[in-house]
Amino acid sequence: MKSDQHPERFWNPYLAGIALGLVLLASFLIMGRGLGASGAANRIGVTLVNSVAPQHVDESPVMAVMKEDGAHPLDDWLVFEIFGAFLGGAVGAYSAGRMKLQIIKGPRSTNTKRLLLAILGGILMGLAARLSRGCTSGQALSGGALLSVGSWAFMFSVFGGGYALAYWLKKEWL
Amino acid sequence: MIFPFDSLVSEHREAGLLMAVLLGFGFGFVLERAGFGRATKLAAQFYFYDMTVFKVMFGAIVTAMLGLVIFSQLGWVELKSLADAASSSTFLIPMVVGGFVLGLGFIIGGYCPGTSIVAAASGNLDGLIAFAGVIVGTWIYSEIYPWISHFHNSNDLGHIYLYEILHLPAPLVAFLVTAMALGCFFGAEKLEAVFKKKLNISSSYDVPMEKINTPQNRKFAFTLLGSSAVLGIILLALPKTTVDANWKTQEISSEQLAMKILEKPWSIRILDLRKKESCASQRIPGAECTPIETLKALNLFEDTSRVDLVLVLDESQEQRSKSITTAIRGYAGKVLFLNNGFEGWKQYALQPPTHPGTFADAHAIASYQVRSAIHTMVTGSKQAPPPAPRTIPAGSGESRKKGSGCSS
Numbered sequence: 001m002k003s004d005q006h007p008e009r010f011w012n013p014y015l016a017g018i019a020l021g022l023v024l025l026a027s028f029l030i031m032g033r034g035l036g037a038s039g040a041a042n043r044i045g046v047t048l049v050n051s052v053a054p055q056h057v058d059e060s061p062v063m064a065v066m067k068e069d070g071a072h073p074l075d076d077w078l079v080f081e082i083f084g085a086f087l088g089g090a091v092g093a094y095s096a097g098r099m100k101l102q103i104i105k106g107p108r109s110t111n112t113k114r115l116l117l118a119i120l121g122g123i124l125m126g127l128a129a130r131l132s133r134g135c136t137s138g139q140a141l142s143g144g145a146l147l148s149v150g151s152w153a154f155m156f157s158v159f160g161g162g163y164a165l166a167y168w169l170k171k172e173w174l
Numbered sequence: 175m176i177f178p179f180d181s182l183v184s185e186h187r188e189a190g191l192l193m194a195v196l197l198g199f200g201f202g203f204v205l206e207r208a209g210f211g212r213a214t215k216l217a218a219q220f221y222f223y224d225m226t227v228f229k230v231m232f233g234a235i236v237t238a239m240l241g242l243v244i245f246s247q248l249g250w251v252e253l254k255s256l257a258d259a260a261s262s263s264t265f266l267i268p269m270v271v272g273g274f275v276l277g278l279g280f281i282i283g284g285y286c287p288g289t290s291i292v293a294a295a296s297g298n299l300d301g302l303i304a305f306a307g308v309i310v311g312t313w314i315y316s317e318i319y320p321w322i323s324h325f326h327n328s329n330d331l332g333h334i335y336l337y338e339i340l341h342l343p344a345p346l347v348a349f350l351v352t353a354m355a356l357g358c359f360f361g362a363e364k365l366e367a368v369f370k371k372k373l374n375i376s377s378s379y380d381v382p383m384e385k386i387n388t389p390q391n392r393k394f395a396f397t398l399l400g401s402s403a404v405l406g407i408i409l410l411a412l413p414k415t416t417v418d419a420n421w422k423t424q425e426i427s428s429e430q431l432a433m434k435i436l437e438k439p440w441s442i443r444i445l446d447l448r449k450k451e452s453c454a455s456q457r458i459p460g461a462e463c464t465p466i467e468t469l470k471a472l473n474l475f476e477d478t479s480r481v482d483l484v485l486v487l488d489e490s491q492e493q494r495s496k497s498i499t500t501a502i503r504g505y506a507g508k509v510l511f512l513n514n515g516f517e518g519w520k521q522y523a524l525q526p527p528t529h530p531g532t533f534a535d536a537h538a539i540a541s542y543q544v545r546s547a548i549h550t551m552v553t554g555s556k557q558a559p560p561p562a563p564r565t566i567p568a569g570s571g572e573s574r575k576k577g578s579g580c581s582s
């Protein structure tokens with residue numbers, strides 16, 4: 001395994017984009033669907049809530065649908081896909097010498113601030129992904145390749161939101 | 175049509191799930207190697223000094239888009255039905271609002287949901303926490319759903335695509351998108367150079383991006399994408415060998431339908447599109463009463479069972495009406511229109527059939543048997559027994575087709 005010499009040695013972004021596009025294309029051609037992530041997060045959440053309060057899940061129309069006909073919320077293509085993504089990320093990181101227990105943050109941030117903002121950002125994205133029927137992987141990437149109007153509108157809005165707030169978060173990242 | 179492989183969704187679902195892991199592996203691996211397991215690189219996009227997010231995202235979109243367009247022109251995949259099945263409706267305002275909020279979450283948290291998984295897999299705790307946040311966020315949404323369901327479902331424009339609203343063929347739109355992306359890539363390079371200097375960033379990477387982002391690599395990527403786009407346009411000239419496959423419908427006669435109902439009712443799904451009262455008072459055994467206005471809400475494109483769909487219309491309804499064509503688009507199985515609609519069925523099933531006589535051929539006798547079985551099923555009455563035979567050819571005698579059992 002490569003040592004920790006070049007933790008910042010990444011692929012050429014254009015080639016990486018083409019590679020990602022080929023994976024996405026394969027998914028369309030083989031499975032008739034694109035990639036995704038937030039849908040799996042939703043199912044994991046339902047599974048966790050179900051383990052402590054199953055009747056509550058049954059009472060919620062949007063959550064109960066995942067248990068319809070005795071199905072298990074985790075028995076879903078997307079869940080298996082992000083499991084694969086986790087493996088792929090791990091193998092990629094390890095083989096590039098980037099596997100390390102750490103907290104990535106900007107030079108002027110602190111660990112606490114970073115983690116608090118991470119969870120806040122995650123919550124916002126969870127809410128947003130539900131509303132948009134997908135996140136950057138499912139909606140922007142997959143829907144965008146299909147030239148869906150909603151996906152392109154979503155994608156521009158994502159960049160809009162990021163750039164809108166960037167100035168006020170300079171201390172976290174620069 | 176070769177792609178996609180529908181069996182991976184139905185009969186061979188386990189193989190489909192294995193494929194999910196493999197595709198996911200490729201997804202996660204590429205994201206990691208692009209550097210998206212690290213929040214600082216992702217956030218850099220919004221400070222212009224590292225536009226990798228933009229390059230990878232648009233590179234991927236353009237690549238997949240061109241691949242689909244080229245395959246579609248070659249007749250190997252049907253672009254619109256694949257797209258209808260693989261994408262959600264356009265809920266325009268929710269998606270714009272959701273996108274903006276996701277962007278906020280992105281710059282605050284440093285990851286998007288997919289990259290947070292890759293980050294967590296690399297050992298980055300901030301990624302793990304971000305993903306936990308995504309889980310919590312999706313759960314909160316479920317809890318508040320009753321209050322926002324109206325907004326959630328608002329502005330549903332259905333499945334609409336850029337080539338539809340621009341009234342241009344898909345390969346041409348793909349070409350224009352590619353051209354725009356390549357132009358933006360050049361712009362991104364300039365922005366990066368300007369802001370790297372402005373923010374004094376060049377020292378943050380121990381392997382300078384200039385070594386990775388070489389002109390040769392760039393040229394290769396741009397040439398590949400550019401020529402694929404041109405290829406797509408060239409293929410426009412090819413006669414499309416497949417008929418507009420959204421319209422893979424045929425007709426089914428009343429007799430054929432009756433045979434299916436008697437022998438394998440599970441292999442079909444009968445939708446009666448007439449007015450609800452008409453359907454309620456008199457319908458085909460096993461038919462669902464789905465007036466034409468409700469057809470869209472059935473979300474047929476999500477039905478992966480691939481059973482044959484039989485649509486029953488009355489005389490005033492048009493097979494090629496917009497409500498029907500849009501509702502059945504993307505349906506994975508065959509769509510069959512009942513020949514002569516419900517009127518034809520009434521004549522077939524509700525008049526008692528007459529026995530063709532003992533010297534009729536086996537086929538005519540079989541048809542009679544099917545028809546009288548259906549008649550029995552539908553009216554609950556028995557017809558007169560066939561005329562007494564002078565000899566006893568095989569196949570005559572009382573019609574006792576076992577059809578009264580499992581209807582619907």
